[in-house]
Amino acid sequence: MSDQRLNPHLDTPYRNAWRRLRGTMVTVALFSACVNILMLTGPMFMLQVYDRVLSSGSVATLQGLFLIVVVLFMFLGLYDFLRTRALSRAALRLDQEVGQDTHDLWVRSALLPGGETSRPLNDLAVVRGFLPSPAMLGLFDTPWIPFYLGVVFLIHPWLGMLAIAGVGVVTVVALLNQLTTKDYHAQAMRMDGAESHFVDQSRRNAEAIVPLGMAGRITGRWSDMHREGLAVGQTGSDRAEGYAAFSKSFRLLLQSALLGLGGYLALQQEISAGMIVAASIIAGRALAPVDAVIGQWRSIVRMREAHKRLKALFDGQAAKRPTVDLPPPEGHLHVSGVTKFAPMAERGERPPILDEVSFYLAPGDAVGVIGPSASGKSTLARILVGAWAPDVGTVRLDGATLDQWAETALGKHIGYLPQNLELLAGTIRDNIARFDPQADDGAVIEAAKIAGVHDMVLQLPDGYATRLSYENPPLSGGQLQRIGLARAIFGMPRYVVLDEPNSNLDASGDDALSQAIVTLREAGSTVIVMAHRPSAIHAVNKVLVLHAGRVAEFGEKDKILQTATRRRTPGDAPKQES
Structure with missing residues (x-):
């Protein structure tokens, strides 16, 4: 075995499958750009209604604006559907391309020390389920936060600075969420894998466990493992839920603060009434991706750990030696x-x-x-x-x-x-x-x-x-x-x-x-x-x-x-x- 090398990290079936999905991810990013730009439709429509329609009393203007809004929202729905469909098809393609290789590695892992606890098919299912999830869409929307902040800043610098400060607070909360919960989530997943292995062993050995009177004690052992795993996972979930609740309430507070500051600026004749509401809605949209990421943090951690394990599994395989068609052996x-x-x-x-x-x-x-x-x-x-x-x-x-x-x-x-x-x-x-x-x-x-x-x-x-x-x-x-x-x-x-x-x-x-x-x-x-x-x-x-x-x-x-x-x-x- 000394002449076998580990697979180069840039040339494994799993990495190659992800490499072939780059085009899909670029397409999803383009659709996300369209979606996030079209998300301004509502605030801009409200701005026009307050500042143009109500002041002019023109029904024709209102009808024309509404017709434009209908068309834009139709495109918004179409692009949102297309990016979700693209991610769903990407998940299916990933599974089809590496599913057989993953099963093969899972079978072979039983021949390796500690390989009996490996669950690569479960990891692939986690990755496949994550791709079309709201958490993945939130990650694609996150890069557009500066765009929304820039729009708020254009409405008025004070409103922009308040929104930037709010996003900074929410970002710190997201980082704290990651730092304080990642170890608990990772440990909970390891304990879940050990528990699954124990359950499989128990069922396979039921023929001996039941007659020997071990069933109650084995169930008690599983209960202890299950309870410990739940306790560790719940500790991480409690912290994540606390950060998610704070982020959500802070976002509502920030929107109210923007309304208050906007009202003050309107009284000072620096912005119009429509800009007050538009700035609040746009700032809320800027914070929405962060809220989505925090709320789905556990699934993000699960996907990240599953992705790392799959990469390590494929990277750790010995490179296949070139073979030739040797004649049938005689038996020496x-x-x-x-x-x-x-x-x-x-x-x-x-x-x-x-x-x-x-x-x-x-x-x-x-x-x-x-x-x-x-x-x-x-x-x-x-x-x-x-x-x-x-x-x-x-x-x-x-x-x-x-x-x-x-x-x-x-x-x-x-x-x-x-x-x-x-x-x-x-x-x-x-x-x-x-x-x-x-x-x-x-x-x-x-x-x-x-x-x-x-x-x-x-x-x-x-x-x-x-x-x-x-x-x-x-x-x-x-x-x-x-x-x-x-x-x-x-x-x-x-x-x-x-x-x-x-x-x-x-x-x-x-x-x-x-x-x-x-x-x-x-x-x-x-x-x-x-x-x-x-x-x-x-x-x-x-x-x-x-x-x-x-x-x-x-x-x-x-x-x-x-x-x-x-x-x-x-x-x-x-x-x-x-």
Whole structure:
């Protein structure tokens, strides 16, 4: 992995999607300019009515002005609709462009330390929902505050200075709102993510939680987490609500102050009566975007944090190495000096999970990897299929490291049955065929027969069309494991890794597993079996013994087992029992 680089920050799917939205944002800014200019229609109409119509008593002038106002307000509504529609379509386009990449990264994040709490799809939903929101429109209106202040200043400098002072106060309030609430909102969102992860864990483990009498305590733990998260979020909301209420009341006070000052200036014959009302309305319009931003501050913070997490997620992905179309592998597996440290650990801080593991397998070989619990068998399985990368060392298939293959191309030649198996929502056929809609039904049935699950599937009401779902799984643990085995050997891959493949199997399942390994070996496949139960390695020809992450022994099965048998002298028995 040393030759992989992080994606350059200026070239990720998420950043590129935002870059392609620049034209839309410019268009929205232009529509916002039209909207904000047309917002002067009401105050200007009122100014003309007070200063021109009432003084002249001309009905024709009033009718002409009103006709102009009707046309201008029609354009105002049109431009406001168009900018909202543009933002809505931009949100849809953003989701369409990065949705698949985001889902892919979400799936892959489960392979990273701490990745189980990542919720990039939720973050994308937050960003998508924010774009056409009133808060986003308020941000586009904010740059027009100086324009409105300038208009008020043109009416009279004193009114302009009062309005500028009012905007300054509201701006300070907005900054204080940000400074005093951002930490609470950020912490509340982190706690919400942890709570969501705990809820998902609780539901997935209900089968153990309820019988063990843990349901009440788990609910109590969730209640504590939920209450703490709400308390932190409410503290931030209380402060934000206080700032929002002050800003709103101050805006009303400022408008009244402008009316009062305008009345004084009118008495001094410096402005007209219409200018009094016009200045008050325009100044109120200048403060409206700030009010909108303060009122929607929590959603703005949520969007900002979600946007930052998405950028960091995409930026942190290792750049894809260029690949070529390598020929189908024959099954020569070279594992050289593979070392893997515990997550978040560096060399020397903790003993490695795997330490300098090396071995070689030829096509047709099947090795049983045995050893006590925590000896590193599952970690080795994940590294052998590329789910995890070794910290030191290499895994080569036919001389090429796994990352030299195109992922989809290599996947066709790999079979993998993980220790913790969960089939996905879909039909049994879908799961065996690895959700390939172009998969041949004959290949699906062949894999099921090799795994010894074909007859069992036919006994189900819908056969291979039986739909699996989380809410109502129709299969037992052993049946699921055998279907997982069928998925692993679908297409007769040349490289198969089985992690505890018989942990839920009965005697007939063990026989089917052994026969499947024999069939794979006869076809020239290389098979690695991580095993606790001896029946899992019945059909292998080699054994690798792991102890504390190191290779204790490796060689022909009969030789290794005979050596182990000779070591079990009668004098050792009491020691082992003690």
